[in-house]
Amino acid sequence: MSQPRTAVALPVIAIAGLGIESSTFSPARTGAAAFHPSRGAEVLERYPFLAPGAPLRTAADWRGALVGKSLPGGMVTAAAFAELSGELLDRLAALPRLDGLWYDIHGAMTVEGIDDAEALLLARIRETVGPDVIVSTSMDLHGNVSRELAHRSDLITCYRLAPHEDHMETKERAARNLVDLLVSGAPRPLKAWIPVPVLLAGEQTSTRIEPARSVYAAVHEVEAVDGVTDAAIWVGYAWADEPRNRAAVVVTGSSRAAVTAGAERLAGAFWDSRRAFAFVAPTGSLDGCLDDALASGARPYFVSDTGDNPTAGGAGDVTWGLQRVLARPEFQDPAGPTVIYASVPGPEAVATAVRAGVGATVTVTAGAEVDDTHAGPLTMTGTVHAIKHGDRDAGTEVVLRIGSVYAIVTKLRKPYHHEHDFTDLSLDPRGADLVIVKIGYLEPELFDMAADWKLALTPGGVDQDLPRLGHRRIRRPMFPYDAAMPDPDLTARLIAPSDEPLTGDDE
Known part of the structure; x- marks a missing residue:
């Protein structure tokens, strides 16, 4: 089992990640240049809360590796992924010993010939930086959270607004949670993960209107419970056809009872609201x-x-x-x-x-x-x-x-x-x-x-007519494709800490 970490006065934290939404129903392909990658010190310039002199900047020794973000588009070519991920890993390997890593991604990147590209990249990152490094992952709520991605991450969070007016606030929360954990020397947090068999477009789940407004309002209530560090609901990405594409909930924290109850509350509310989700405009x-x-x-x-x-x-x-x-x-x-x-x-x-x-x-x-x-x-x-x-x-x-x-x-x-x-x-x-x-x-x-x-x-x-697109690889049954499906098992799955082996399948 994970052992408590020794608190460090000034933790060394790297920043790395690749982000894109990739539609598998578009014939377009995305190359490496579309990611406009930042490298080294210029990575820190992407984040106002890491400006020189900012409190969070002075709380750790931040090291930029490589962060690239592309406009949403078609699948990423295998060559582009190999080029960008290879450079990212080389830059991480050249850094001094790390205490933490902030993994700044979107969560809906599809790569030619690869399922669950973000989890695969994080596995390779862990092979490079070592198992003791604490990883905090920040995502778009239209990303996908497989069991593997949740396992490889110690902390994980996503936006709580759609449109994403809180995108920078979310990134800051992910960075701050990582610093707080490293400075405290506390053990790796517990993670309660629940896949929810619903796949809807963002235009049907905007937090401007009900029911998403109330469903997401509950995230703050769960996060406020003692023993909870963070809570998140992912709508998932509807325009890609992979087994991981679906809604998901993850609650992290120190209390098994609190993270379990919080995750089951959020997953239940999302599932119970599935038929009420509607387009954000006529x-x-x-x-x-x-x-x-x-x-x-x-x-x-x-x-x-x-x-x-x-x-x-x-x-x-x-x-x-x-x-x-x-x-x-x-x-x-x-x-x-x-x-x-x-x-x-x-x-x-x-x-x-x-x-x-x-x-x-x-x-x-x-x-x-x-x-x-x-x-x-x-x-x-x-x-x-x-x-x-x-x-x-x-x-x-x-x-x-x-x-x-x-x-x-x-x-x-x-x-x-x-x-x-x-x-x-x-x-x-x-x-x-x-x-x-x-x-x-x-x-x-x-x-x-x-x-x-x-x-x-x-x-x-x-x-927006999702059934018309012809998904073939998503896990079924799935709402709304199987509208009459029985209620799923929404019991929280406690995911093993990232430094322990993960067993079982991605259910």
Whole structure:
């Protein structure tokens, strides 16, 4: 069994991790460059709470190894994973003896030929740094927690809000819990893990509305119990097809009774609420949403083109939605309702528009270079309204005015979450009639801006109609795929400490 650790005055803690949501239903593939990895001292610059002089910074000797985060996308190539994980492990091996490691990941990374990539990487990390190192794992609530990942982690937590307005707070909590444990010299905590056979999209489990608001509010109550260090509920990631994809609960702490009771309370509440989870906004077909928007007096009216959402793992270049918009007679006259559409990638189209310059009329073809499952490349003739270079994600952005539609075309795919994403392109989203964004639930700035909003259930690699996607490898029975399934066993499984062998299967 684990023995109490000797408290250290200034623990040495490394930071490492790779993060991405990977849709296995998108034909896209993600390479190493998409992770924009930080190395060494620059890793610490990612976290405001580790700024020089900050209390948490001075509480430990922090050592950056490698942290890389990619926009959600398709599966990570085997070569990219080998390159990034190999460098990460080499950098860890070059560090002095560690007391702790903060494993900063997302939890929904799928790698070609590998199941449960984050657990595999953590196993390799432990082989590198040794079994005595205490690991604190921070995750997105749309990640997946297998029994193996819970076992390899000593502390584990995730976001408690969707949209993730608490993402930095969560990372700080994971780092602080790790420092507190190391400084106290306490034994490795107990971990109560419960897999919950529910797999729902994030747009159906937003904490903005019930029942997720109340289900997640209980996390704070469980965490406040004596003997509990942290509590977490993972919704899981719906757009990948692996056995680990499902909801899960983990409660960590020093009291067996407290972590067990807390985990069973949270898992039971999530399961009991399964039929009440609903989309965070009214839904409809794209044409139906456009009809409703045109009939409404609310301005600006936002429509989410959900099936190709690049922040959920969509390829971002599905042209189906933009084709439908441009075909509408209401938008073919420049004097028609003002529509902003964000966005579709088209590197050659962007290059043509840049050569022509603002004010020129161009005919270009964009989209469907990666995902042509639902529609082919789209040819458009329009006036170049704006050009912007140097975006971190898009590289170069171009706005084409086609009738009354302002279509954003990018060199590389980009999510549009902030007002400045539009105003930087000489667009006025607040003054538009319709703003159509490849997104699921609206991020906070857009949510505050929208006078009204609907989710269009459109096709793509992150289709909101989950049964339509055709999962074949998830564990069954699973709600909602097996809606009449019996109640599952939601008894807490106490996971062995990370320095002890793990036996049994991932149930």
